[in-house]
Amino acid sequence: MDTQVWLEFLKQNWLVIAIALIVLIIVINLVKTVIKWALVILIIGGLLIYSGISLDQISEVVTTVTNETVDTVKTEAMNMMMKEAKEAKYTSNGDGTFTVKAPNLELKGSSGSKEVEVSFRGVSVGKWDINETIQEFIGQAKKN
Template sequence: MNTEVWFEFARQNWLILLIALVAVLLVINIIKTMLKWAIAIVIVVALVVYSGVSLGQIQDTAAGVKDEAVAKLQGEALKMLKSEASEAVFQKAADGSFTVETPSLKLEGRPNAAVVKVAYRGVPLGEWERGEQVNALIRAAQSRK
């Protein structure tokens, strides 16, 4: 599991962790029988179960924020495909691969590939299918050559 998620959990739940630690220490110091170990184990197990739920929620939230940010960037990139097509520069490499660059976008791909790698203002947005908008940008860049 990611250490950032653990740190975030500790930051958000420091009071619960402190209370659990104090409870375990009190139980161990006050109760002198086997019952103390049973109570301490119950407290630790409850804390682990609680942290599992919280860590999952933190991780889901972080993933959701990331997905939302990527979706917004993809939306902006699609707008840029249309508006910056006239400024697109096409470069072909010796191996047949190509790069199309505009002031905000960079597309990298192969001539007959179904996908291209897209970066928007230096941020990689992954591989996109070569839909009509992407192909239109490639054609516009090739015609400017």
């Protein structure tokens, strides 16, 4: 959710919001039953509907931001792999698994697997399919 959108909405609808807040204060102070909370929910719901924001739109924004963040982290990690390949150390764990450590990256996987678990700057960024860049990184680490 862009703050600029909210500011523009507030500028355009400040009178409606002010009236709704006054009605809310009156309802909360005067009505002392369950009806009070039903009226509060109706007023807030009315404002949300009036603003034109739906739960689908909120969900879509959250999904978009999440996907962009994951893509950015993956791109940064891949770039880091290329830069730190000469410093990477390959360690065979003896049970068919391996670990590749570089200053900012750590890969854990098993021999013959098509996936590795990637940690970037100490934070797990999930399991990734082994692509050409990751294969080269592991190969360079074995040479080191």
